[in-house]
Amino acid sequence: MDVLVLIGRILFSVLFLTSAAGHLTQSNAMAQYAESKGLPVPQLSVLVSGVVLLLGALSVLLGVWADLGSLLLVAFLVPTAVLMHNFWSESDAQAKQTEMIQFNKDIALAGAALMLFAFFAHTGDLGLTITGPLFSIS
Structure with a gap:
């Protein structure tokens, strides 16, 4: 099961890592789009959201407080x-x-x-992670 969870984490994280790269390397173009949608401080919004994406995706991918990383992705999405x-x-x-x-x-x-x-916070021992979960739910 550990290998399946790792493969799932890798597949899930790829989308967010590529999106984070776009936010951080093409921030001017993305800021123009954000501005057209009426977001305040679009350049800062794009950069902050890129960092949130990067941290969340790396957390899930590497298994460093993957539960927190999952919540960061929810907070972005x-x-x-x-x-x-x-x-x-x-x-x-x-x-x-x-x-x-x-x-x-x-x-x-x-x-x-x-x-x-929920999976990360409930299961506790996921194997093939750097840290365990930050949260614990029963």
Whole structure:
């Protein structure tokens, strides 16, 4: 089971690591998009969200307080879904569909990250991790 959990952590983290890289290396372009969505201080928002993504993904990947890393990803995904992919305010049908897909993707990933949090915090001994969980739930 330890190897399966490790493979799952690797596969899950890849998306967030590549997204973090984009936030941190293409922050100007992403800040323009964030500004178009009405986010305050878009440049700072992009950089902070990139750091949150990076820390959360590395935490899950390496197994360093992976439960906390999972919560960081939830804390990124839910606001991103609501603020950046507000499909309900789109009038163009194609734009609405695209934003709805992105919204649903972020919400589904938030649900998966929340389940990972519960798994990490409940199981305790996951093996193939650097540290154990920070939280403990029964």
